[in-house]
Amino acid sequence: MRRRAVAFAVTFILVAGAAHAAPARAAGPPKSAELSTTTRLPDRRAVVIGDRFYSVSTEDGLYPASGWHTQGEMGGFWTPPLKLLDGVWFGLGGQWLGGGQAKAERFTAGQGYTRIAYETGGVRVERTDVAPDGVRAGLIGLRLTSPTARTVRLDVDAHSELMTAYPWGSTTPDQKAANLPDTGAYEGGALVFREQGTPKVANATAHDFAAMVAADRTPVAHQLGAGHRGPQDPPVICPSTGTPPDRCDDTDFGKGTGGRLSYDVKLPAGHDTTVWLAVAGSDHGTAEARTALSAALHDPAGLLARKVAARRSVAANTVVDLPGDRLLQQSVEWSKQNLADSVQQADDLRLRATEEGMAYPPSKGTLARARWIGAGWPDYPWIFGTDGEFTAFATVAAGQFPAIEDHLRTLRDVSDVVNDRSGKVVHEVVSDGSVYFGANDEAGNTDETAKYPSAAALVWRWTGDRRFLDDVYDFARRNMHYVVEKLDADGDGWPEGLGNVERPGMGVEKLDNTVYTVRGLYDLADMARAEGDTATATWATSHGDDLVKRFDQAWWYGGDTHQFADSLDDPANPANDNTKIFQRHWIGLTPLDALLVRSGQATRPLATDAHAREVLDQRERPCYTGENGLYHTGTGPTSAEGGNKGPACDSAVSSVQSDREAFTINTGIMAVAEGNYGRLAQQRRYTDDNARQQLDPSLYEMPGAMPEIVPSPDFDPPNIDRPETGRSMVLQAWGAYGNLWPVVSQQLGVSPDLGRGRLEVVPQVPPGQPSVAGRNIRVGTGSVDVSAAASATSLRTVVTERAPGTRLLIGQVLPSGAAVAAVTLNGRPVPYEVRRTARGGEVVADAGSRGGRSTLVVTLR
Incomplete structure (x- = not known):
């Protein structure tokens, strides 16, 4: 049973990484590794995270009440330490995406973004969520494709919940005492939500919280009111104490309000049209929130591309090759x-x-x-x-x-x-x-x-x-x-x-x-x-x-x-x-x-x-x-x-x-x-x-x-x-x-002491596997590549070192019961030591400080 499950997982990974990679296009992310799922999307949570902003939703693009520190209020849109919104919802031609009549078909996790696919009224919709780093804002791009030319009405509902990360629901004071009512307004094409005042809590201070929602185009209509939760209206409210229902839309901690922005979007036949929406906020008032909103909407596709590029840089470090695993x-x-x-x-x-x-x-x-x-x-x-x-x-x-x-x-x-x-x-x-x-x-x-x-x-x-x-x-x-x-x-x-x-x-x-x-x-x-x-x-x-x-x-x-x-x-x-x-x-x-x-x-x-x-x-x-x-x-x-x-x-x-x-x-x-x-x-x-x-x-x-x-x-x-x-x-x-850590430190054996200009690389190839390798493993301001192979008669370790002035000790862990017949470094016999460690016997040789490529071969007997 266990091995069958693992084999299935490997098959899925390889297919998902290849079959669902998004082509480069204006609305979607550049190509990167992706994993997709199509089952139980309303029951699965998703997170989209940047260093100044994150969101928590379900994988159909809806926002049920989530979390327990303040019960039901830990989801939605956040710019730490402030929650901004319970959620945003999209209606196309009168059908809410993720709702009963326009269900999500596929959720995809990419590296730095997520995507959701829908179809409603003959229009294909691909939603891309990204939280750009360095900006207190998040972006949602809707790429719309229609086989015939038409104009569609896009409604965007947003419901605010300006609330600090602390107090929580069960602390003294609690969030009921700390949270003040929100107000809503429409200004310059944006929904503007604010919470201002001083909670009636000892040692609380006056605050001015702001959240803004706008798109990269001018709305044709807007509304303000207490609801505006898309298909989650009217909401099921979770109590602040006791056992909640299986699924809620808000809680009685909430004191938010809502609004709607409506857009008429022209769709040419067979061509993509992208609408970008931004959510931004600040715990320092509307001026900072509007700056973040403007920064997000200035070049949304560019911010997405930069996020993906940054994640490609992450992916380019510690690239491992484990053919046996x-x-x-x-x-x-x-x-x-x-x-x-x-x-x-x-x-x-x-x-x-x-x-x-x-x-x-x-x-x-x-x-x-x-x-x-x-x-x-x-x-x-x-x-x-x-x-x-x-x-x-x-x-x-x-x-x-x-x-x-x-x-x-x-x-x-x-x-x-x-x-x-x-x-x-x-x-x-x-x-x-x-x-x-x-x-x-x-x-x-x-x-x-x-x-x-x-x-x-x-x-x-x-x-x-x-x-x-x-x-x-x-x-x-x-x-x-x-x-x-x-x-x-x-x-x-x-x-x-x-x-x-x-x-x-x-x-x-x-x-x-x-x-x-x-x-x-x-x-x-x-x-x-x-x-x-x-x-x-x-x-x-x-x-x-x-x-x-x-x-x-x-x-x-x-x-x-x-x-x-x-x-x-x-x-x-x-x-x-x-x-x-x-x-x-x-x-x-x-x-x-x-x-x-x-x-x-x-x-x-x-x-x-x-x-x-x-x-x-x-x-x-x-x-x-x-x-x-x-x-x-x-x-x-x-x-x-x-x-x-x-x-x-x-x-x-x-x-x-x-x-x-x-x-x-x-x-x-x-x-x-x-x-x-x-x-x-x-x-x-x-x-x-x-x-x-x-x-x-x-x-x-x-x-x-x-x-x-x-x-x-x-x-x-x-x-x-x-x-x-x-x-x-x-x-x-x-x-x-x-x-x-098991792969880099133990299987590849990378052990730096860069504070003293030393680096040990002593891999151990797992039994029954032919080799392990890793490249661009960062050490200090440089990097190291490692490959190791093991057979019944020999061990081979190759290290390419790009860490100037670093002394390299190179080796490999001996298989149990094996003995050393000879050791060469770069084709020449070299002095070596067999160290007794908790891992077993380690054959090691000094490769000096010359850098570049070093090849150690241990012949076994």
């Missing part, structure tokens, strides 16, 4: 686009700690500009610490360096203001500057404070950007001092606090926090040596070494669990400070996932090879892994209500219930863990799982988009069968970690 190859291509989609910017943030939504104090400061990698759409498009750290690995592998540098700077800037330069990293920051969780007086998430130095070190190694290192180093140093000195009340070295698994019943000290603290200390030491800070390097290394020495004894649970403990220190029994608690959460993989960079030692994970084999073998069993990926919390004996809900792989009795939801990040971490120990045959099961969520039409919601949670026993029904107000994210950036 085309599914993963396509997943890499679309994941690069997912990451580019996720870049966001907002200006003039007012930074305030909301105490998990229970307060709305005066702002502690402002941030003129924030750029970041959004976590997920539609409910998490803002700034997170944990998400950003995982996404960092995928981002550098994709060569998207500025995005992750901006994200880390934004995290630092917000954290330093809100937390008074304590070194603590905030957890969640909404696009208006509201910090939901992670202030000094809150528990916060220990893991993301410990992760920040590792993310910073990773970016520095890949970019060699000394200015970036100098900029963030002091914050990284303060991060680790905060963890070590403020979050270890009992002095045992294991930090307290929340981690990635925010579930009840855990001990005070969490496994993932420990692992990331060890890694963070070594990464801080590495940066400290580069900065000439010997005292910090010595301090961090000493603490790291101490924790490593004591780690196994403190954390290995053992027995027939074959796993690490999830946490220590039962909170119900303070006397048992070192009690090991076992609950089968996914964080049991973190000792296998996080790599430790230690001076003078080979980079490897924290877990020993023997323990890693036990953990991975166990996690591959049905108690931890389902049809579509790794469960959040595995099954087995438990004292929790409901008892064991799945297979038992051990005899330990947990106090918590299993959670058989498969998150793409958890599956990705399992894939990376397998690769860290050279288990690429086993890794494919997990890279397949995530790739299928993007590319298999029986599984995905939006073609090409990596989701947050996938169909699994405790996530049933899947997103497409759930109400839109109760779904997980249709696009979640951090899932890209599980395919980009």
Whole structure:
């Protein structure tokens, strides 16, 4: 069953990429890779994202109430931190596109745009949506084609909802208190919506929000009124509390208004005519909104072409060739686009700690500009610490360096203001500057404070950007001092606090926090040596070494669990400070996932090879892994209500219930863990799982988009069968970690240390596959091409290096049981070393700093 599904997905990808590529034309996008679907379009969500603007709709071009942070209000049109409209709707000759009489026939996801095809009254319609970068506006182009000459009436309905991203529906204050009524007007051919005033909320300030809607031509008529929702009029209204209907059109948080623009469009026989519509807005009044509207309508086709060209540039980096795994190859291509989609910017943030939504104090400061990698759409498009750290690995592998540098700077800037330069990293920051969780007086998430130095070190190694290192180093140093000195009340070295698994019943000290603290200390030491800070390097290394020495004894649970403990220190029994608690959460993989960079030692994970084999073998069993990926919390004996809900792989009795939801990040971490120990045959099961969520039409919601949670026993029904107000994210950036990093770092073996002018390329060809290759993998200001082939008698690695002044170490991982007979570099015998690593034996040779092409051949015996 699994292999048949994968084979079908590969076939679909190859057909979709070729058969549905759009020809270059005035109305449509230039040719690029595309994926199309024709089934259940009203049930599938779609996102169109630029760095200053995004929209969330269904794939038939309608706008039902969506999302849950403010229930039903997370869809529509946004320019962070402001929602502008619930939606826009198009009527042609009296028939609403996407409605019952003009149903959508096909939805296509392109790289930087989407398209929807309709037919009504003999007129073919192709709708193209794009959010140009750098503009607080979005564009919709309607390409109309008729076999006979005619004039058709085009009606455009728009319904406003000027609303800030925070407060949410359940916070104090909530969005009912913060949201003011909108007004509507018609000015100069445009619908103009405004919300002005000061909410009756303590510490609120006066605002002037504006949204505008106009086309590239003059309307022949207009209307204003409370409705104007196209085929969604009259609307079904979701209540703000309680269980909503399966499908709603608006919510009782809403205080918007509406309008209509009508156009007479002449269609010549057999020729295309394009109408462009723009939606623009601002949280600084109508002047800025009108500037954005004018910029969008000045040259809509040109903006679309520039967006596609920018996405071609994204596609041109990290181009992989995996002849034995085309599914993963396509997943890499679309994941690069997912990451580019996720870049966001907002200006003039007012930074305030909301105490998990229970307060709305005066702002502690402002941030003129924030750029970041959004976590997920539609409910998490803002700034997170944990998400950003995982996404960092995928981002550098994709060569998207500025995005992750901006994200880390934004995290630092917000954290330093809100937390008074304590070194603590905030957890969640909404696009208006509201910090939901992670202030000094809150528990916060220990893991993301410990992760920040590792993310910073990773970016520095890949970019060699000394200015970036100098900029963030002091914050990284303060991060680790905060963890070590403020979050270890009992002095045992294991930090307290929340981690990635925010579930009840855990001990005070969490496994993932420990692992990331060890890694963070070594990464801080590495940066400290580069900065000439010997005292910090010595301090961090000493603490790291101490924790490593004591780690196994403190954390290995053992027995027939074959796993690490999830946490220590039962909170119900303070006397048992070192009690090991076992609950089968996914964080049991973190000792296998996080790599430790230690001076003078080979980079490897924290877990020993023997323990890693036990953990991975166990996690591959049905108690931890389902049809579509790794469960959040595995099954087995438990004292929790409901008892064991799945297979038992051990005899330990947990106090918590299993959670058989498969998150793409958890599956990705399992894939990376397998690769860290050279288990690429086993890794494919997990890279397949995530790739299928993007590319298999029986599984995905939006073609090409990596989701947050996938169909699994405790996530049933899947997103497409759930109400839109109760779904997980249709696009979640951090899932890209599980395919980009295994391919670039493990299979292609690219490991830069550009801050010191060094680059290692030590590939490992997956068993049963002939070769792997990648070109234009960015390292520093240059790039590297890699190809690797393996047979029973030889290994061949070819590296073309375009990174001036970089010393190259070239090699390949030996197959299990193989021995080296001879090694040549560029046809001549060369000295070599066989390093023992967690991946296995690595044959490596020094190729020097000459650049250009280097070919290493290892003859086996």
